Amino acid sequence: MKKLFLFALFAALCCSCTESGTDENPDPNGGSNSGQTTPPDPDPDPDPDPDAKDVIHVPEGGMLAGILNELGLTEPSSLKLSGTLDMSDFVTLRTILSLKNLDISRVNLTVLPTNAFYKCANIKSLVLPNTLTAIDKNAFLQSSLSSITIPNSVKTIGETAFYGCPLNSIEIPASVETIEKSAFAYCQNLSVLVFAKDSRLKTIGETAFYGCPFNSIEIPASVETIGKSAFGNCQNLSVLVFAKNSRLKTIGETAFTECPFNSIEIPASVETIEWGAFADCTSLQTVTFEKGTQLKTIGEVHDYHDIHGAFYGCTSLTTIEIPASVEEIRGYAFKGCTSLQTVTFEKGSKLKMIEGSLFSDCTSLTSIEIPASVETIENGAFKGCTSLQTVTFEKGSQLKTIKGSAFVNCTALTSIEIPASVEAIEWGAFADCTSLQTVTFEKGSQLKTIESSVFSGCTSLTSIEIPASVEMIENSAFNGCTSLTTIEIPASVEEIRGYAFKGCTSLKTVTFEKGSKLKTISNGAFAFCWALTTVDMSACTQVTVIGEYAFYEDSKLQLFKIGTRTPPSCGDDVFSRYINSSSVLKVPAGCVDAYKKAKGWKGFTTISELDE
Numbered sequence: 001m002k003k004l005f006l007f008a009l010f011a012a013l014c015c016s017c018t019e020s021g022t023d024e025n026p027d028p029n030g031g032s033n034s035g036q037t038t039p040p041d042p043d044p045d046p047d048p049d050p051d052a053k054d055v056i057h058v059p060e061g062g063m064l065a066g067i068l069n070e071l072g073l074t075e076p077s078s079l080k081l082s083g084t085l086d087m088s089d090f091v092t093l094r095t096i097l098s099l100k101n102l103d104i105s106r107v108n109l110t111v112l113p114t115n116a117f118y119k120c121a122n123i124k125s126l127v128l129p130n131t132l133t134a135i136d137k138n139a140f141l142q143s144s145l146s147s148i149t150i151p152n153s154v155k156t157i158g159e160t161a162f163y164g165c166p167l168n169s170i171e172i173p174a175s176v177e178t179i180e181k182s183a184f185a186y187c188q189n190l191s192v193l194v195f196a197k198d199s200r201l202k203t204i205g206e207t208a209f210y211g212c213p214f215n216s217i218e219i220p221a222s223v224e225t226i227g228k229s230a231f232g233n234c235q236n237l238s239v240l241v242f243a244k245n246s247r248l249k250t251i252g253e254t255a256f257t258e259c260p261f262n263s264i265e266i267p268a269s270v271e272t273i274e275w276g277a278f279a280d281c282t283s284l285q286t287v288t289f290e291k292g293t294q295l296k297t298i299g300e301v302h303d304y305h306d307i308h309g310a311f312y313g314c315t316s317l318t319t320i321e322i323p324a325s326v327e328e329i330r331g332y333a334f335k336g337c338t339s340l341q342t343v344t345f346e347k348g349s350k351l352k353m354i355e356g357s358l359f360s361d362c363t364s365l366t367s368i369e370i371p372a373s374v375e376t377i378e379n380g381a382f383k384g385c386t387s388l389q390t391v392t393f394e395k396g397s398q399l400k401t402i403k404g405s406a407f408v409n410c411t412a413l414t415s416i417e418i419p420a421s422v423e424a425i426e427w428g429a430f431a432d433c434t435s436l437q438t439v440t441f442e443k444g445s446q447l448k449t450i451e452s453s454v455f456s457g458c459t460s461l462t463s464i465e466i467p468a469s470v471e472m473i474e475n476s477a478f479n480g481c482t483s484l485t486t487i488e489i490p491a492s493v494e495e496i497r498g499y500a501f502k503g504c505t506s507l508k509t510v511t512f513e514k515g516s517k518l519k520t521i522s523n524g525a526f527a528f529c530w531a532l533t534t535v536d537m538s539a540c541t542q543v544t545v546i547g548e549y550a551f552y553e554d555s556k557l558q559l560f561k562i563g564t565r566t567p568p569s570c571g572d573d574v575f576s577r578y579i580n581s582s583s584v585l586k587v588p589a590g591c592v593d594a595y596k597k598a599k600g601w602k603g604f605t606t607i608s609e610l611d612e
Helices: 002-013 064-070 087-095 592-597
Strands: 056-058 078-083 101-107 125-127 147-149 169-172 192-195 216-219 239-242 263-266 272-274 286-289 297-300 319-322 342-345 367-370 390-393 415-418 438-441 486-489 509-512 534-537 559-562 584-587 606-609
Touching: 056 064, 064 087, 192 216, 239 263, 286 319, 342 367, 390 415, 584 592, 592 606
Parallel strands: 056 078, 078 101, 101 125, 125 147, 169 192, 216 239, 263 286, 272 297, 319 342, 367 390, 415 438, 486 509, 509 534, 534 559, 559 584, 584 606
Antiparallel strands: none
16 A cells, blocks of 8 residues: 555656645755646656646545645645545545635546535635536535536536535536536526537426526527426526527426516427416516417416416516417416406417416406317406406307306406307306496307306396206305396296395396296395396296295385295295285286285285286
8 A cells, every 4th residue: 555655646746736825945856845846757648738747646536635745735725636536535625725726627537426515615616527427416515616617528417516606607518418406506696607509408407597696598409398496586587598499398387487587489399388487577578489389288287285377477478379289278377467468369279278367367458269169267267357348259169167256356347248158157257247237148058057156246237138048046146236127037947046136236027937947946035136026927837935035125026926826835034024015916816815825925915816
């Protein structure tokens, strides 16, 4: 071992090291603390390195400390090394507090090991080995490195490799194929990021550059995946460009969240934009899609507890056209885009579903045409779009379901025609649309149920023609429609549930179509209809139950007709105490006595037979 060390020392002495931190005079025999040597190289390189005289050669890993000690280099500010280093040598380098500049370009090393310069507080400038192919995990984590040269041989930059380093600029060599998770995250001085020409980079990993302050980047054409939060919170990033002929397939979750660029063109190759990719980009005004786009999914959701859609909270975005190729736009994608005025769908759209809260709180949106391909409008899709005046459906609509609160609180919406294909309108779909005056259903409607609170609080609704296909009107369906003056219930309706028309204070006339299949009117269905004067149920021959408070406090009721021969069972206070003396109940021929004895009905002072 002693012979090996002496050989190593001789080799080191055959090269000149960098200056020492001492003030001693140089020893011409190479033994002083200056570390400078004069002996010629015994085996000159046929293509000599012009800087070879400054290099210390380490023939075997673990020998660096001994060589420096023998050379008297206790406080060098700079070192150039060749040969072989192991982990103990990197520990040695980290503990030389005077060392600021390190060149290991001549070291024979393929992988810079994990934690090689972890929390290294001394070295500021570094040139890496020319043979290097990978920078391993945590290699420079929270070090004081401000400048580095990465050779064009490196293929992988590992997880948190440069995390928290005070680097000022970085050029990613063309050879790099993968930048792993958080590789440059929180490099808070990193003002310049450049990808070398002809880059072969394929993957930019999760949070790779999170929180970095550079103001512009061009993503190389070779990149196929940008991972979760890769450029998230880069609050100076005002210019984002994708190189021509991009092969990018996926823009990951929150990839560019909270970045301040004002426009972006999505490359044609992109197939998926995941949830939150551009969320809270509050300066983003324009989003366009390159011609020939292959985009299929906007806002793919991995965590259903996270409500940040792809363009959530982009408060400066004014217009967007959704490409025909898009098959799925996930929930919250454009929620809170308060300046969004125009949304169009390219002709030939393949979109099947408008998901929950997709455009909710887009308070500047004035109109929208739903593509014919859409089959479902999900919960809260347009909730709180307070400027939305017009909703139309493309000809040939395949829409089947309008789900709960889909258009709730769209306070500027004045009219809507529901496509014939719609089979269900669910709870609160149009609730509190306070300007909605007219609702029509396309001829041949397949609607089966008007569900709970669908039109509740539509205080301007004056008329609605319920389709002949409807079998049930659910609880509070028209509750509080204070401008509704008349309603005809189609023959197909078998049940009117509780409070369906409660508080329709302008409702004067309720009629039932000939051939009515009505069996049940539930509790409070027409309660507090203070203007109600006429209820014509003469076509209703199958009614069995009228629930309590069904016509409670309808004090102006003058005429009530019913065609059921056996008096329907009445709950408590069906008509309350407000049946006035002029009110008339008309019943089928031969049934007057039965109604005079029946609970609820006998409160009418005048009961007579129906006119033929």
